[in-house]
Amino acid sequence: MFQIKDLVKTYTPKDAEPVMALRGITVDFGETGMVFILGKSGCGKSTLLHVMGGLDYPTSGEIVIDGKSSKDFTKEDYDNYRNTYVGFVFQEYNLLPEFTVYENLAIALQLQGKKGDKALLKEYLKRVDLEVDEKRRPTQLSGGQKQRVAIARALIKDPKIIFADEPTGALDAKTGNDILTLLKSLSKDRLVIVVSHDEEFARTFGDRVLEMSDGLIVADSAAS
Template identity: 45%
Template sequence: MDDAVRLESLAKSYGSGDSAVTALRDIQVSLPKGSFTAVMGPSGSGKSTLLQCAAALDRPSSGRVLIDGTDIAGLSETQLTEFRRESTGFVFQAFNLLPSLTAEQNVALPVRLAGRKPDRRTVQQALAQVGLEKKAGSRPSQLSGGQQQRVAIARALVTRPAVLFADEPTGALDLTTGRELLEVLRKLVDSPADDGLTTVVMVTHDPNVASFADRVLFLADGSLVGELISPTSEAVAARMTELAVPTC
């Protein structure tokens, strides 16, 4: 299995009857292992819903989601929770670090929540992957915004997930710090740890951010309407401009 994520005829609706809202329509896409994919689209296009379904945070109304070869439709809620904990990592725009814990303790938290004793070497390796091994004893208040987001990435990596999902990870950062964070994500894909390939799937609204990816998927009205391989910020911006222009 060479796909980290595969979406087959994926659809998602909210509500029922006349009030039903379709967020995703017949999405077919494969995301290879060791790839960096950005998801873009106008406001309300369904990109956040796509990310949540692909990350097993929300169940689709129909279709299939396979993560590292596992069809999540066959999992109970308990099994799904355990699967997410072990096989996916998620990074939000907000860092969501516990202020009373050190960076090392924040990174170890998912392992503790799973009822296991964290392996310190694994925690330190996760911090080293994002360049913060020397900040292990620092609390969030002692770290910059970019460093806090890198701790959040290390926390998502500590269980060695099949896929790292990121929802607007640079949204709360300034341009310079955001670029540094994207370089960290790029390095995770290009220089994987000894235990295997890292796959990143990221939602963004910024063409400059999307240009760090290998591939950009474009959504409009809940449908996949195109893609760019080896994107540049100019090409992404042009495509987004096209999507923003209403068709007659």
């Protein structure tokens, strides 16, 4: 079970008034399924994803993971949560351009304390419907291919939750549709939370849609 309770996030810019990006958000999530967080730019949806994913800390409130509150987390607990429990997929892919696709995945394996040969790396790529030459670098791939590599990298953790921040934002409509179809298939056995501004994608692929405005959840519904 994954819950967020009364999450507040306030930023205090230098020489400016404090900005409350999250205004006390409470949501219970299931163990599987695809949930979209929908809203216009500046509504707080990416901030919410970053706080839920442990990339940023709440000003107040808590994340509850399998009954354990983030209020009781040590730095080591947060590191463990980010490194093993959740996976991330970003709009800009965040692949290492100086390494090959296979090396990018191998580095992710090493960070998990795992060892793997080329056959295992190929298997991860197969899971995201991608075949590439072992010498190919991310700069030689299309946007859709890069995003598939990023998803394969996230799967190396075998995460219980995948957080995807505008995963189709840099892609054309058809490729975006393909990437969301892939994420939808992965949501059968894990929770996938997608931040998006695209209502059509959210209604098409989401099992649930949370709509945000001004740091608040203003609607929570099953997609139709």
